[in-house]
Amino acid sequence: TASFTIQDTLAPVIESQAANLTVDCDGAGNTTELTAWLNSFGGALATDACGIVSWSNNFEALSDDCGLTGSATVIFTATDECGNASTTTATFTIQDTTAPVIEIAATDLTVECDGQGNTDALAQWLNSIGGAVVSDVCGKATWTNNFEALSDECGATGSATVIFTATDECENTSTTAATF
Secondary structure, eight states: OOOOOOOOOOOOEEEEEOOOEEEEOOOOOOHHHHHHHHHTGOOOGOOOTOOOOOEEEOOOOOOOOTTTOOOEEEEEEEEOOTTTTTEEEEEEEEOOOOOOOOEEEEOOOOOOOOOOOOOOHHHHHHTTGGEEEEEESSSEEEEEOOOOOOOOOOOTTTOOEEEEEEEETTTTTEEEEEEO
């Protein structure tokens, strides 16, 4: 009596490694791109001489970087019908390289001299960013300005051209300028 046994002890061969993918933040988690990348095994291809290859991955969540950006390093596993496995690793990254959008630019404001430096009107104008409005797809933006002092013109008059800077959570900036 004799037995003839065919066994499969060889793991699938990764013919093409998974590839990193970097996408620009869409403000909604880039789920379409992430799902497509995961479902395509990061572009990896595997073959097995003795059967069909099935894929799995260890993706759990994206890291929490600036704004709504993040990344995940994913291990894709190709397993044959006999339980032999090979892996390939790649990273999915959401980046934010887009500056905030100035929807409404800051506007000039001229006020009548009150003899006291018009500090209330100036403070209100600076705090309202000269009326400017900004939007950012991948998070929120904060404002700063470069105001130092009013020029010294005739009497108690003066002016200052102020640059207002909107900075998003990933340090992208946009500016708008106006004169008080």
